[in-house]
Amino acid sequence: MADSAAPRPPKPQLPPFTGLPDLPALRELQGRSKWVAWEYTWNEKRGVWDKPPLNAKNGGAGSTADAATWAPYHTAAAFASRCGQAGVGYVLSPDDEQSGIDLDKCRNPESGELQAWAQVAVDFGETYTEVSPSGRGLRFFVRGLVESRKVDAAQVEIYTGGRYLTVTGRHVPGTPTEIRAAPRLIAYLQERADHVKAAQAQAFERARDLERNKAEKRGAANDDRSPGPTEKRRREQSSGERSFWDTVKDRALADLRAWVPNLFPTAQRTSDGGYRVSSHDLGRDLEEDLSLHPDGIKDFGVHDMGDPNDGGRTAIDIVQEYLTVRTPAEAAFWLCEQLGLRPEDIGWRRDRQGPSDEPGFKETAAASLRAVPFTWCDASAIPERQWVYGRHYVRKFVSVTVAPGGVGKSSLAIAEALAMTSGQSILGDMPSGAVRVWYWNGEDPMEELQRRVMATALRHSLAREDVEGRLFVNSGRDTEMVLVEQTRAGIVIAVPVVEAIKATIRENRIDVVIIDPFVSSHRVTENDNGAIDRVAKLWARIADETGCAVELVHHARKTNGAEVTMEDGRGAVALLAAARSGRILNVMNPEEAKQAGVEQRRLHFRVDNGKANLAPPPEGTTWFKLASVSLGNGFLGMDGDSVGVVTRWKWPDPLDEVSVSDLRAAQQAVSAGRWRENVQSGTWVGKAIASALKLSLDNPAHKEKVKRLLKIWISTGMFQVVTGFDDQRHERAFVEVGEWAAD
Template sequence: MLALSPAFEAYADLGYTRLVPVIPPDAGISEGSSLFKRLGTRQDARGKVPGIKGRDGKWFSFDWVPYEHDEADLHRWAAMGAGVGIKTGQGLYAIDADTMDEHCAAIIRDAVAALAPDAPIRVGRFPKALYLVRVTEDVPYTKLEFGPPDENGNRERVELLGDRRFFVAEGVHPKTKKPYSWPREITPFDQLPVLDPADLSELFNQLRAALPEAQKLDTEGDGGPINQESLAGDLKAVRQAVAAIPNTSTHFPSREHYRDMGYAIKAALPDEPYEALEIFNDWCDRWAEGSNDPDVVASDWRRMKPPYRRGASWLYQLAEQHGDFNPATAHFTPIEQKPLDPFDQQAADERAAEPEHPPITATPFGLIDPTTIPKREWLYGNHYIRKFVSATVAPSGVGKSSLTIVEALAMASGKPLLGEDIINGPHRVWLWNGEDPMDELQRRVSAAMIHYGITHEDINGRLFVDTGREKEIVLAAETRDGATILKPVASALTETLLQNKIDAVIVDPFVSTHRVSENDNGAIDIVTKEWARIADNCRCSVELVHHVRKLNGEETTVEHSRGAVSLLATSRSARAISRMTKREAEDLGLENMLGRLFRFSDGKNNLALPASGGTQWMKLASVGLGNGEGEGLDRMVSGDSVGVVEIFGGLDGVRDGEAGQLLGGGDLDRLVAAVGEAQRLGANRQSYRAGDMWVGRYIARALELDVEDKGDRARIKRAINKLIAGGYAKEVSRNDAHRTKRLYIELTATSECADNVSEMEAFG
C-alpha cells in the first residue's frame, strides 16, 4: 500500500487527479456546524467524509464536488493527516460491494472478475470490497439492494459510483481502526480495465438474478445534479450580500473555505463573469489578517468550474447572519457581529480513547533448582510433544496421511505400531483431515485397524476423527486489515480440545486451516503462532502436515516446504518424507516395490537428541476392506484396497528373498574369497564399466547372481558396500597399466581377512 505521508502525490502521479481530503476517524468536528449536526458524536461516520482541518485543529467539510486541487493542496492535506479520497466520474467508476455477507460478497467478486479480472480491489472492512474500472462514456449512479432488511430497514447493497461520488483510497477505517488496503494494487489510471455501459448494465442484471431478495435497480439514488440555474441571483443583491460577509479567519479559516466563497459568487452570477470576479477580488482585499496575492486569486478563479453546489441563496444566508438583509431590495442593515461558523468550525469532539496496552517489562532470571523444572512431555517418540507444534512435510501422494493415521492409532491404543515408544500413553488423539470426505477417512482408519489388529476396545473412545468438509477450521483469514486471527474459531477450537482432553491433534493439511498467503512470512507466522498458543493453552501436541513445493527431482527436505518458512520456525520438530527413487530401488534390488516405499527423517528437532541413523524406511501395505459384492473371496476381491503404513526397516534391513542374508554365515567367506581372487588376478576394479575387470563379476559367481540383471547387479554393489562398511574391504586409488588413476577394491589387512585370503590361496 502507498505510504501515508506522500500518498496524495503518489495517487496524483498514478493519474488520479481528482483528489479530496478525508476527515480521520478520530478527528474533532466543529460544534454547531452542519457536519457536526449530521454526525453528532458518532465516530463511525468519520473516516468517510471529505473535509479539512482549521487552524484551531478542528475539522469541517467544504464544497468538494467542484473542487480542483493544486500541488499546494496535496502537501497541505498530507500535513493535516487527512485520508486520501478519489472522486469518481469522468471515466473513473467504482463498483462498491457494500455487504458483510461473505457469500454475497463472493457472488459480486466473481461477477466483476468475469468482466474485469485485473480490476484493482480496495478493502476497508472485509468482506466489503470496492473494484475500480474505467468506462467509455458517462453512466448514471446505480444501486442494487438485496437481502432481508435489518432492524432499521436497511439492506445490503452494491453500487456503481460515478459523477458526484468519491471513495476513500487511503486512510483509516472508522470501524476497524485499521488502514484501508489494496489486496490487488491500484494501477495507473490509464491501465485500469475498460468497460462500456452495456457491460455494466449486464453486470447489474446478473447480480440482481444471483443475489438473494434483490430489489429493483435504482439509478436515481444520488439525487441527481443540482440545477445550476437555481443557484443564480441578482447582481445588486449578490454584491450587497458579499459586502456584508466578513473575511476573517474566524469565518473562513482555510484556503478551501475562501475558495467556497469564490464558487458561490461564480455560480450566483453566471452571466456576469467580470462583475463576479470584481466582487470576489473586493472580498479578498478585505482579508483581515494580511493580503491576498492577486495572481493567486486570479489563478484560483480560473480553476473554479461547474457543477456548483452553492450560489446566491447561500450568500444571502451568510449575509443574514450578520444583519438584516433583504435580497429583493438588496438592502442590508448591520447588526452586532456574533461569531458564527457557516462552515462547521468550532467546538471539538472528544478524541477516541487510545487502546491501553499492558506494560512491557523485563523479568530478572532468578536462581532455580533445575531438579524442580518439569520434564518435557513427549507423547510419541521424539516428534509429538505437549505444548508444542510439530510439522511433517511431504509431496502429495507419498503416504503422509497414511503415516499420521497409524501414528494416531498407535498413540490412542498405546501400542508401538511403527516401533516408536508411546510415552505415558495411551493418549487421546484428534485426527482432523481438511481434504477427504468422512467415508474415505473411515476406509483409511478401518484398514489400519484391520492391518494391525486394533479393536475398538483398544482405542476405547480415545480416537476422534473429523473432516473439514463437515467441520471446517479456518483459524485465520486475509482481511482488508491484513492477516487476522479469527478469534471465535480459535476460542471454539480451544474449547473442544479442552472438553475432550485431547493430548494430540493432527491437522492434515495445514493449508486448510487458514485463508492467508502461503508466501507471506508475516501471515504464516501469525497462524502458526496461534496454533502454538492453542497447543500451550490446551497442553496438547499439534501436528501440522504440509505440502512441499515443486522439487524438480530433488530429495525432500523440510526446507522444501511450500510457501513461507515461518511454519518451520515455529515448529519444534519437523520431518520430511521422500519417496524411494528409481535409482535407489535399482541399487537395492527393489524395483518391484517402487512407489510403495518412502522414508522420513528428522529435518529439525530443537528438543531431542538426533535419532540413531536419522532415517527410517516405511512401506505402504495394501489392505482389503472386504466391502465389495458377493461373499467370501468375491467380496474381498471386489472391495476397496487401502494403503496402510508399516515398518520396512532402515537401509541395513532392506532385504530380498533371492539375495539372502548378505554377509551372514557362509556369504561372508565366499565374498572375501571372491574379492581375494579378483585382487590376485588384478581384476578388482571398482566400476561396473570396467567390464571383465570389475570385481563384481567374481562376487556374482560366488553368489550365483547374473551381472546382466539389474536387480542382481544392485545386490552385488550392495555386497561390496557391506564389505567396505564392515571393514573387510577398502577402496584404493592407483594407476592402471596405462598410468590412469583408477579405483580398486582390496581386502583389508585384518587377521581375519588374512586368514581368509590364505585359505583362499591355498584352495586355489
C-alpha cells in the same frame, strides 16, 4: 504517469508475420485451439503501445477469459498473415498443466546480450526459451503449474492462466526445443521476484516512518500555535455527530492529490479532478480500470462480477487493499499522514475507537509490557519436554508435516494416531503411553475416514479396546473448523470457534490434535506469511493453553518433479517458525529405488527433518511403505474396498543373508586374480565377489549390494586397497584380501 502533452512514440515495426518455425515445443502448442492474433495498439490511458489479443476467427476483440475468442493455430496464423497483424499468441490456462514466464527488458535487441540475472535463467537450459517480439525480453514455456508471480521491478512475470503470451519462434540457442519441467529456473525467478518485492516493502516502511515523523512534527508545531480543535469540531466529537472514519473518508475524497499519486505512481489525472489506474498497473487481468473521483471511488474491473458493493470503495478500502497495512485503522492513519491531519483532531479516541486489533488497542497493550528479570534456577529441576510420540509430537507445541499430494501424509497421520491411542509401536516408535487423539480431516467424508481407520487397525492387528474411547474423528464436511478469515477489514479471528476447540479438548481430555490439512482450518491467503503466522500462532496458543500436542498436516506446492523441502510448503516460512518440529515427506526417487532394488517406488516414502541440510543418507533415514488392505466389505464377504495403509519399511541391509562362508568365498575369488577398485574397469573386483555370491551384476539391486558389501568389507579390513601398475605400466588402485575371515 503518462504525459498527455508528450508526443506519441512511433509504432514498433516488425517484419510481416509468415508463420512459426517447426520446433517440438511449438508443435505441441499448435496442437491446441488456444491461439489469438495480436497487433500493436495505442493505449491512450497508459500512454504505451499495447498488445491486446484479437479474435482470429472474426477480427474482433479477443479475451483470455473467453475460449470462444480463441482459435486453432492455423486460423490465427492465416489471419495474422492475411491481415498484416504483428503476430500470434498462445492463451495460458490451468487445464494445460503448463506455465508461461515473461522476463521484461532484460535483453539488448541489437547485440542480443542479456542482463546478468537473465543470463543465469537461460543457462539453466531446462526448457524451451524464445525472444519476445521487441527483442528486449524472453519467454519461457514450462511443463507443470507453478506459483504465479508478477513483480514489475524484478522484471519477472510467471503465469499459469488468465494471460496470453506472444509467440515468435525466435528460439534461444542452447536451450531445449521441447517444453520441459524447469524446477531450478522457477525457484530462481520466484526467489528474485520475492526478494525485490520484500525490498520494496522495506522501502515503503522506511518512507512511511519518515512521513509519520514529519506528520508528528507538523502536529507538534500546530499545537504550539493553536489552542486546539475548533468549537464546532469539539461539539461534533462530544455529540457523536461525525465519526473519525467518516471524516477521514471525506477528507481523502476532497484532496485526492495528497495521497493517490503516492499510492499509485502510474495513476493518470482526469480532466474532472479525479484519477484512473489501469488494471494492468494494478497487476490484474481485467478489462476496466479503478476510478478515484471527488464524488466517490469505483472499481469498474469488478463492478459487474458479483462484487457485493458493485465496485464501490472508500479511500480506507483502497489503502488497505493496495498498501501493506492490515487494519482499517492503519489505513486511516496513513491517509491522515498524507493529508497532514492529526487523528486526535478529527475524532480518534484511543480508549473507544476500533476493535481489539486496531492500533489504539495495540498501543494500550504495549503500555503494559515490561521486561521480566531472569531468575537463576537449578537446571536439573526444569521439567523435560513432554514428547508424546517420537521426536515430533510434543505437548504445548505445534508440529508440522509437509508433503505433496498422493505421498501418504494422511495415511501416516492416521497410523500415528492409532499408534498413540493403542500405546503400541506399530510404526517403530513407542508412544509415551495410550493417549487420546482427535483427528480432524477437512477433505474426506466420514465414511472414507472409517475405511482408512479400520484398514489401518486391521493391518496392524489392533482390537476395539486399542482404539475405542481414545480416538476422536471428525470430518470437515460435517464439522467446519475455520479459525481465521481474511476480509477487507483485515484478519478476523473466529473467537467462538477457538473457544469451542479449547473446550472440546478439555472436556474429552485430548492429548493430541491432528489437523489434516492445515489449509482447511483457515481462510487466509496461503502466500501471505503475515496471515499464516497469525493462524499458526493461534494453533500454538491452543496447544499451550490446553496442554496438548497439535500436528498440522500441510500441502506442498508443486515442485515440477524436484524433491520437496520445508520451504515448499505454502506460507512455510511463518508456519515453520511457529512449529517446534517440522518434517517433510518425499516419495522414493528413481536413484533410491535402484539402490534399494525396489520396483514400485511410489509406494515408498521417506520422512526427513524439516532442515534439508540435516537429511541423512537414504539408508539412514526413516522409510514407510503403503500396503494395500482389503476391508472384506464386498458382496458375500468378498474383498471389497482396498485401502492404502502405512507400514514401516527398512532399507535393505547388504549384510542380510550374507554369512562368514560367503565372505570367505568372496576372498578366495579375489585372491585368485588381480582386481581393480574402479567400477568402470573390465577387471572390477565386484565381478569376482558377485560370482562368488551368485549375484548378477546385470541386476541393478545386485550390483548395488556388491558395491555396498565391498565398502563395508574394506572398512573392516577384510579387503584392502593397494597401489600397483597395470599391464601398460600405469599406476592403478587394486583390491586384495586383507584379514582372512574366521568363524
